[in-house]
Amino acid sequence: MKGKDRMSFVENYLRELKEILDKLPSSQIEKIKDILLGAYRKDKKVFIMGNGGSAATASHFACDLAKGTVGKDDSRKRFKVIALTDSVPIITAWANDTAYENIFLEQLKSLLDVGDVVIAISGSGNSKNIIKAIEYANAQKALTIGLTGFKGGKLKGVVQECLIVPSHSLEQIEDVHLILEHILCSWLRAIFLSRVVFLDRDGVICRDRDDYVKSWDEFVWIPGAKEALKRLNDNHYMTIVVTNQAGVARGITSQQAVEDIHKRMVRKVSQAGGKIEAVYYCPHKPEDKCDCRKPKAGLLQKAARDFTFNPKKSYLVGDKISDIEAGQRLGCTTIMIKNGENRGDTTGKNRADYTASDLAEAVDLILQLDSA
Incomplete structure (x- = not known):
């Protein structure tokens, strides 16, 4: 040749x-x-x-x-x-x-x-x-x-x-x-090797309801949430949803309905170019005294065992004090959404490390903190 x-x-x-x-x-x-x-x-x-x-x-x-x-x-x-x-x-x-x-x-x-x-x-x-x-x-x-x-x-x-x-x-x-x-x-x-961002669901990704989000028809995206999730993924963050769903134990909704909502939510995020790596939820009422319901850190601890990441390099974004306390128990940097339970109050005992107006602003903050 x-x-x-x-x-x-x-x-x-x-x-x-x-x-x-x-x-x-x-x-x-x-x-x-x-x-x-x-x-x-x-x-x-x-x-x-x-x-x-x-x-x-x-x-x-x-x-x-x-x-x-x-x-x-x-x-x-x-x-x-x-x-x-x-x-x-x-x-x-x-x-x-x-x-x-x-x-x-x-x-x-x-x-x-x-x-x-x-x-x-x-x-x-x-x-x-x-x-x-x-x-x-x-x-x-x-x-x-x-x-x-x-x-x-x-x-x-x-x-x-x-x-x-x-x-x-x-x-x-x-x-x-x-x-x-x-x-x-x-x-x-x-x-x-990815850094993890824990996200509460209701009030962070979708609109919260006093009577619980009981079906996909009642799931209303917060504007910019899907885009914010994609930005996290594009910057090599793993996103994991951790949510309390006491409506299951109260008989207001069912585990099947909750899991259907989560499957659809994950699919919609994927279609938008992002990825939710996993969803963990607690179906119990506060009086059940389980280990998984926030403010306890059971859901976060299970995710940490499943994915073996460093919690101290992770973030939690929530809109309730129970979210923030769960993140603190695991050692996460915490961000409170201002439209949540304490309206961004940072003077309480369980104050978050940072506050943001919505998930999009929280992502801006995370990227800024990690680039410093």
């Missing part, structure tokens, strides 16, 4: 690879990220498998997920991740004594629990040992993900979430699989 032809080959390969990357579905990558984050929060295990070059990617993925997401101070809990490609003795024993198509299946039989995640990497999507393992994982109520190429093969029809690299070149499919695992692990690490 002449020098000019060699350069042409390189340029064409890279051009094709760039075209493939441009076609990747970012929303599906985010969905896979959310599955992995959910497994982390619930202390579930992640298993990864593949053959040949995909086996190397599986091992690489497990390494990055296990070690690459660990904090510098080692204070964060870790991913429980296992590459089913790493034990040569186990693989060869099952292949020799039964059949090669059982090498991943038999390992899962010893290790898999309900709610665990199984990731299958296969260029063709037709490897028998991959298909058998995924079918078993589905039967055991695990969450299954496929990374494949070409037209998806048989894997497309058996996994619950399948990302098909839009290419018919095995080499480029494998290139992209490695890039995908780097995207996912880098994204998760960025989330863990």
